[in-house]
Amino acid sequence: MKRAGSQIIYSPSDLVRYAQSPFASWMDRYYLENRDAVTPDQETEDQKLIALTGDQHELAVLNEFKSSVASLVEIPKDDATAAHLETIAAIKAQAPIIYQAALEDREFAGFADFLILNEAGRYQVWDTKLARSPKPHYAIQLCCYSEMFAAMTGEKMPEKFGIILGTKDRVEFRVEDFIHYYRRVRASFLSMQENFTGNIADRPEPLPMAAGRHMRRNSSKTRITS
Numbered sequence: 001m002k003r004a005g006s007q008i009i010y011s012p013s014d015l016v017r018y019a020q021s022p023f024a025s026w027m028d029r030y031y032l033e034n035r036d037a038v039t040p041d042q043e044t045e046d047q048k049l050i051a052l053t054g055d056q057h058e059l060a061v062l063n064e065f066k067s068s069v070a071s072l073v074e075i076p077k078d079d080a081t082a083a084h085l086e087t088i089a090a091i092k093a094q095a096p097i098i099y100q101a102a103l104e105d106r107e108f109a110g111f112a113d114f115l116i117l118n119e120a121g122r123y124q125v126w127d128t129k130l131a132r133s134p135k136p137h138y139a140i141q142l143c144c145y146s147e148m149f150a151a152m153t154g155e156k157m158p159e160k161f162g163i164i165l166g167t168k169d170r171v172e173f174r175v176e177d178f179i180h181y182y183r184r185v186r187a188s189f190l191s192m193q194e195n196f197t198g199n200i201a202d203r204p205e206p207l208p209m210a211a212g213r214h215m216r217r218n219s220s221k222t223r224i225t226s
Helices: 012-020 022-033 045-068 080-092 138-153 179-194
Strands: 002-004 007-009 038-040 097-105 108-117 123-128 160-164 170-174 215-217
Touching: 012 022, 012 108, 012 138, 012 179, 022 038, 022 179, 045 097, 045 108, 045 123, 080 097, 080 108, 080 138, 097 138, 108 138, 123 138, 138 160, 138 179
Parallel strands: 123 160
Antiparallel strands: 002 007, 038 215, 097 108, 108 123, 160 170
16 A cells, blocks of 8 residues: 555555455554554565565566567556556557556556456456465455456456466456455455554454564564564
8 A cells, every 4th residue: 555645545465465464454554654653574585585486477477478479568667647548558459468557446556467358359357376276365356456447448347367377377267256255355445444543552453374564663662463
């Protein structure tokens, strides 16, 4: 999440984080509002290695697409406004593959790994994941991108989304099978954000084994973990 003027912009990853740990999500917001009050722990070497390997997997998929699709469009990410305009232009031009498509819908925005035009002439959102098998929370992220695509283009919601696993296997899922679950998570997340008090005593309790950001309270040096 980040501030854009007076508005807070959320990403699909923020929804995934909330689904896995409301506590970690609340602490993200607290950190956004109180930069001097808490300090996120540094990434571990294992986390850095996983992130690097994930980036390498995404780059390998991109290069594979480039070798077979001459008209692939790559969207620069350094200017959000320009990225949105270039994404819309590429969609209107029916580019077969759009890499790092800039999508948005009200308070949500993000860059989808790939928009791929299917045989029916409709776009599907595809994401690269290092895992060897699909994880349930992938659906939240991909449904959010699919919803942003529909809102930004005025087109119908994509019927499917896809995941390119670390094994190079490609799996597809129907948006319809997950959209109601995604929207419940989204509504609950936005409700927490709308009712955010900034009072540390109001934070959700950490869930056992939940993945989340570790932070230290600077005032007391007390570690807050999820």
